[in-house]
Amino acid sequence: MNSGANPRRESNRDPASFRGRILFAIAGMLLLVAMLIARLAYLQLVNHDHYTTLSLENRLKVLPIPPTRGLVYSRDGVVLAENRASFALEFVPEKTPALNRALAEIQPYVSLSADQLSRLRSELKQRRRFDTITVKENLSEQEVAVFSVNRYRFPGFQIAGRLTRHYPLGAETGAVVGYVGRINEEELRRLDQGEYSGTTHIGKEGIERSYETELHGRVGYQTVEVNAQGRVLRVVESRPPVPGRNLRLGIDTRLQREAIKALDGQKGAIVAIEPATGSVLAFVTNPAFDPNPFVNGISVSLYDSLRNAPDRPLFNRALQGLYPPGSTIKPLIAAGAIELGLRDRRAATFCPSFFQLPGASHKYRCWQKAGHGSVDMIRSIAESCDVYYYALARDMGIDRMHDLLVGFGLGKPTGIDLPAELGGLVPSRAWKQRARKLPWFPGETLLNGIGQGFMLTSPVQLAHVASILANRGRVIVPHVVDLLESPQAGEQEQVHVVEAPSVPVHQEEAWNAAIEGMHEVVQGERGTARATGLDAAYQYAGKTGTAQLFQIAQDKRIDVKDITKQLRDHALFVSFAPLEQPRIALGIVVENGESGAHTAAPIARTLFDFYFALKGQDDASG
């Protein structure tokens, strides 16, 4: 007899009713087991023949046929992304009796690195014995030939043809076209399993990524009959895949190359936009990298050398490089001043080479040490007088200045059809309170008026601003892809010109003054960049800018030669040409280029000359 329990629990010590419940549960369980067995007997004994027949007939399998990825080519018809036939060595573990020996003996024909072998072994463990496993991709012609002759010695091994993405221009268009890479696990979870069932690669960067859906196409299927070993006997039915659409870019490779040449190895970015359509004509970031090694998995050493290079070639300066815009925003402020009734074009400000806020001793310097004297709006742009804009910024105030600059598309992404664009920064009271936990100081308004201080813009935004100026306030979203083309149906779809709300400057006089000032910059008698523009055969407009990297102490003069190259100012230039019916707008940044007028402005002139000559040739040849 069991004992030792608390007497208080005596009432529930009697297990009679518990035993009753247990017996009931066992009875219930046996009844359910009997039901299972009855059903199993019905399936496996009574209807065994029926299901055996079904299982023998059950030999139709649906296999995916991946679509061919769309091509990418340029405005002038140069292929920028294509699919190249390549050969890979594969094998099926089940059909390969002595794998280790075979891998050793295959070495003289197809050399395999230790890296490839170890990857192969880990894959071997994860895959099923009847799956096909790739040993080596991108075999050379010699490897294919030598292996084929000796193939009889390696049962289970075979050479398979496939298509590999290739970028003929490599680094020259890498920043725009981007690249594809193997689908990773995170993407696999996100993707439509059906659509990607036969696809191995997916766009990772550039338009390969932003136009993934269009480039990929639609998967096809074939229903095949297989025998009991799974071998395909015949194709019963098939639905062909719909190949991906070809993309035509607005980029002209000749202009693109000329822009790369003009940068002459300096770090920086150049973006050219056709103002009327928003089509991107050139998109250069320097230094750049070759996207081809990324397609089939870049080696660790190459990737590390790219990532750790001091010039940061993986960094897309055109899209993600953020620079203070410097004086390039002066025409914008000037146009806003007329619209807001703060200045007319003739109102003069006296520049004694510095500006002071009432009651403060700090002197805000003009770049012109001698002072500009009496300056009106046109001169203020042409000669980039800082004092004029200190005074104007004070009158406008940060709130109105913020709204004006945001109206020009600054401080937010332009909406270009490339992934991971950065929006830069247009500071405001609210931003400073949020980000810095500090109130706005009046002196910061003055600095913002000449594009210094907190403000940041990308080269794409600078080109966008140039294009908006050329369009006199119409904001057209820039786009890299001009045309989508379905290779089968042969139909073409022009990318729509997307217009954003226009700049809140509506007076013609405001645009006239801003553009006339910019014209004076390059082709006026005292313009900051007159040296580059005076002898041009066409009229154009531009504005230089210099983004200060560090502040020189008050009243101190420093010889430029004493400053190391990395600390020199960035040279900026926004420009469009010709003055009437502009055809090209440019945003240029040359890192550590010191002066917009000397380094960046000549690049614009070179590219304009080249582009117009090119157009002349193209028109002549019809």
Add this chain to the structure above:
Amino acid sequence: MRLDRRGSLLSQVHIDPPLLGGLLMLCAIGLVTLYSASGQSVDVVIKQALRMLLGMACMIGIAQISPQRLARWAPGIYLLGVFLLIVTTAIGEGRGAHRWLDLGPIRFQPSEIMKLATPLTVAWFLRDKILPPRMGQIGIALAIVVVPGALIMEQPDLGTAILVMAAGLLVLFFAGIPWRLIMLAVGATGAMAPIGWLFMHEYQRQRVRTLLDPAADPLGTGYHIIQSTIAVGSGGWSGKGWLNGTQSYLEFLPERATDFIFAVYCEEFGLLGVLVLLAAYLLVMMRGVTIAVQAQDLFGRLVAASLIFTLFIYIFVNMGMVIGQLPVVGVPLPLISFGGTSIVTLLTSMGILMSIQTHRRFIVES
């Protein structure tokens, strides 16, 4: 007169040999079947074996803890589990369903904890009550069951919710709640079914429709059932032989390593193999029932009976699903299906049974 524990060397370390033997046999059957179902992947089999070892370690570990101590810990673990469930629903991640809690290196489903904590807590609550319990006590016990059940259903994970609630309700059943109450509950559930239909997710409704007429959508939702029925039926009396199941090898059978592994087993080992498997399960079941009957206090009896019959619910729901008698619910076949957490949970529950069995005290003549 003194109290003593008695038994073999194994029971000194709180292992129950018959139960262990039955479980090892099931693990062996599981690994052999999995090797075939995974397309002869050694990797998968090793992974599964490692999980079984982990489960065995948990089992032996928990068997060292006396049932009295387990009873004391139960409410705390229960509250922690409910808290984690709420956190998971709020921030958890899963493929469309919030089931997993990601704690850096550890990722687990809090609902697994509730599979054990819920019956333990109901038994803890009833352990010193006069049986049969009064209405108020039944109400509290039901609340203990419904709270985690509702939270898990919210994730939504109907299969696990049903199992967690079933484990708790089984405790109440064995505590001797009146038959008329049980009848009332069964009747009410039947009457509520049409209303429940309205609250079901569309995919759940689809599964019920599929059960009634699998041929209606042969390539969609009916595909699983049609293919698994063909696999089972074509196995016949003695099966097609190990590694020879065409349905699974030609990839007609979906989920063949996890929820539908029983179909692979039926195809390759036939009805004869199924009877062997059922016998192995029944061996474990009957040992569990013996432990429940021999348990010395109410807590041990209720917990042991609830856990062992929950195991049966797993088996029945999974097999019933594979052979087309029950709707498709994500319930694995214990110790056979590929999958981590459920194996560990199951073996841990078997450890609780061992604890109940080996911590008994006997009077020894001095």
